[in-house]
Amino acid sequence: MFTVALGPGRDLRPLEVFHAEEFARHLDRCREHVRPWVGPAFVTDTVEGARATLRRYADAAAGDGARLFGVWDAGVLVGGVMFVSFSAATGSCELGCWLEPAAEGRGLVTPAAGVLLDWAFDDRGLHRAEWRCRADNVRSAAVARRLGMTLEGTLREAWPYRGTRHDQQVWAVLATDRAAGPGRPAT
Numbered sequence: 001m002f003t004v005a006l007g008p009g010r011d012l013r014p015l016e017v018f019h020a021e022e023f024a025r026h027l028d029r030c031r032e033h034v035r036p037w038v039g040p041a042f043v044t045d046t047v048e049g050a051r052a053t054l055r056r057y058a059d060a061a062a063g064d065g066a067r068l069f070g071v072w073d074a075g076v077l078v079g080g081v082m083f084v085s086f087s088a089a090t091g092s093c094e095l096g097c098w099l100e101p102a103a104e105g106r107g108l109v110t111p112a113a114g115v116l117l118d119w120a121f122d123d124r125g126l127h128r129a130e131w132r133c134r135a136d137n138v139r140s141a142a143v144a145r146r147l148g149m150t151l152e153g154t155l156r157e158a159w160p161y162r163g164t165r166h167d168q169q170v171w172a173v174l175a176t177d178r179a180a181g182p183g184r185p186a187t
């Protein structure tokens with residue numbers, strides 16, 4: 001297993017099937033916090049549900065598709081980043097992220113997502129990385145902006161949640177946009 005250091009005591013690692021119990025305990029700390037903003041399949045209630053999510057990503061990764069990575073702070077799994085989708089064939093991917101409430105506002109996710117962007121663009125030669133969020137998800141949009149992404153448009157009423165359809169923003173960065181240099185989110 002590899003670990004990427006994000007800062008003192010902060011690590012990014014692949015989040016794998018063997019983490020199921022730890023991932024389930026983490027979900028117990030953040031389920032209601034993330035529920036409005038992430039896909040419903042991600043928010044499970046049991047260890048078996050958590051394991052199924054990890055298995056789904058492991059299967060996708062084996063096919064060079066979606067991948068899941070956890071962020072550990074002081075040895076505790078506090079959130080993560082993922083390739084929601086990844087296509088070497090089209091040169092496009094979509095990133096996502098989440099954190100438990102106590103880990104918000106500490107600069108954990110932007111550098112973690114930057115590691116994924118570096119890999120997608122510099123190692124895998126992808127051309128386009130997207131970020132999709134509910135239009136009222138101010139913190140998520142701020143991460144996209146910090147990553148140097150451009151707001152490309154709003155999909156009207158594309159995000160159904162508890163009987164209401166919300167607008168969804170599409171942010172993206174291209175390999176050719178990365179004027180600040182490889183791995184350096186624009187400031």
Ligand SMILES: CC(C)(COP(=O)(O)OP(=O)(O)OC[C@H]1O[C@@H](n2cnc3c(N)ncnc32)[C@H](O)[C@@H]1OP(=O)(O)O)[C@@H](O)C(=O)NCCC(=O)NCCS
Nearest residue numbers: 034037097098099104105106107108109110132133139140
């Ligand atoms: C989206 C989400 C991951 C963003 O978390 P976040 O903590 O705001 O983002 P980052 O980890 O990049 O941290 C940036 C924040 O840390 C602060 N910060 C503190 N120390 C820092 C440091 N050393 N370096 C950088 N930023 C730091 C920044 O000022 C910023 O806070 P601010 O926006 O209040 O000014 C989080 O709000 C979340 O999990 N939401 C629920 C799930 C969700 O919406 N997922 C996305 C679905 S599209």
